[in-house]
Amino acid sequence: MTTGTMTSRADFPGMLTPEGQPWHYLDTAATAQKPQAVIDTVARKLGADYATVHRGVYGRSAEMTLGFEAARRTVADFVNADENEIVFTRGATEAINLVAQSWGSSQLEVGDRILLSELEHHSNIVPWQLLRDRKGIEIDVCPITDDGLIDLDAAEAMLTPRHKLVAFAHVSNVLGSVLDVERAVSLAHGVGAKILLDGCQAAPRIALDMKAMDCDFYVFSAHKVYGPTGIGALWAKADILDAMPPWQGGGAMIDRVTFERTTYAPAPARFEAGTPAIVEAVGFASAIDYVTGIGIERIEAHERALTRTAREELGRFNSLRLFGPEEAAGIVSFEIDGVHPHDLGTILDEESVAIRAGHHCAQPLMDRLGVPATARASFGIYNDETDIAALVRGIERTLRIFG
Numbered sequence: 001m002t003t004g005t006m007t008s009r010a011d012f013p014g015m016l017t018p019e020g021q022p023w024h025y026l027d028t029a030a031t032a033q034k035p036q037a038v039i040d041t042v043a044r045k046l047g048a049d050y051a052t053v054h055r056g057v058y059g060r061s062a063e064m065t066l067g068f069e070a071a072r073r074t075v076a077d078f079v080n081a082d083e084n085e086i087v088f089t090r091g092a093t094e095a096i097n098l099v100a101q102s103w104g105s106s107q108l109e110v111g112d113r114i115l116l117s118e119l120e121h122h123s124n125i126v127p128w129q130l131l132r133d134r135k136g137i138e139i140d141v142c143p144i145t146d147d148g149l150i151d152l153d154a155a156e157a158m159l160t161p162r163h164k165l166v167a168f169a170h171v172s173n174v175l176g177s178v179l180d181v182e183r184a185v186s187l188a189h190g191v192g193a194k195i196l197l198d199g200c201q202a203a204p205r206i207a208l209d210m211k212a213m214d215c216d217f218y219v220f221s222a223h224k225v226y227g228p229t230g231i232g233a234l235w236a237k238a239d240i241l242d243a244m245p246p247w248q249g250g251g252a253m254i255d256r257v258t259f260e261r262t263t264y265a266p267a268p269a270r271f272e273a274g275t276p277a278i279v280e281a282v283g284f285a286s287a288i289d290y291v292t293g294i295g296i297e298r299i300e301a302h303e304r305a306l307t308r309t310a311r312e313e314l315g316r317f318n319s320l321r322l323f324g325p326e327e328a329a330g331i332v333s334f335e336i337d338g339v340h341p342h343d344l345g346t347i348l349d350e351e352s353v354a355i356r357a358g359h360h361c362a363q364p365l366m367d368r369l370g371v372p373a374t375a376r377a378s379f380g381i382y383n384d385e386t387d388i389a390a391l392v393r394g395i396e397r398t399l400r401i402f403g
């Protein structure tokens, strides 16, 4: 299996330094660079094609509405779902907050429990804490194994009929560990709980099939799938979505408004108050078209191979400690004895290598790993071995500087 570049870097203007040299961008887990096709779509939709959706009687608005709803179909097809099950949100964070506030507030009662895991991103922790504090529910935390997988044996032992929701990351944004979805779904459903999967890091690199996966909620952000910021998706099973009350009020989410009483539009419009992120939605679809044009299975294989190579290369440094499982999806976290990740990140930046240094919005995971921060390299479709070689050179230089 080759780990060579699978797509032309030239498609990605963001992969160059201001001087026009290759930029070794290894922070795709934070946000992905955008292909020219997406940039062109967004520019066209903001420019010559621009108009509002849903209300206009004039031709351009009708065209924009068609494009916006076609984007919803593209997102739905991407995850093998029905389009009325896709709610556009600002991103994964907003999608989880939507579920917590709408489903959680209406369905959960004092004494009900939610199971999270030790490796969750803050956006899959804090919305549930806000809900806990409002509703008097309890949060349990499933541990991870030493190699960084959510410990599903522990989850099995912890789950009770009081658990109404399991909310796990499909892929960890720090460790690249991939959840055994089938088992997690069956454990949750086994006690009658719903299961939400945070697909932020899975959507860009793992083929998704909502019908086969059989979870209840799935969330992801466009900007990590090579699309624009400001848009993402909540997928939920139609019957669950239909039963959920609105969470924000305003235009576009109503059926009929009087001062006495308002009735609401069916899902997904019920959850999309206000003028939507029209341009971003169409840009999202354009990014999905780009990704599916390459093939998500090829992307996954490419990034897994790069991750394996990176782990091998980084594993040669005696003072370097790798976190996470051997088989990881596109993400490697590590620390170097005596070098703070921020110092490493700064020196690497001088070498045109961009990594992430910090807690990656996963402070409880940092506590579990016993570190304040890690260095993280993450891969995208535009990366190849030259980026890993540049990372290795940068680490060698850092080690020389630190003696």
Ligand code: PMP
Pocket (backbone or CB within 6 Å): 029, 030, 090, 091, 092, 093, 094, 121, 123, 124, 169, 171, 172, 173, 198, 200, 201, 221, 361
């Ligand atoms: N969950 C995971 C696993 C993530 O990696 C991220 C983004 N770092 C989020 C949630 C939040 O996504 P967003 O900021 O796009 O809403």
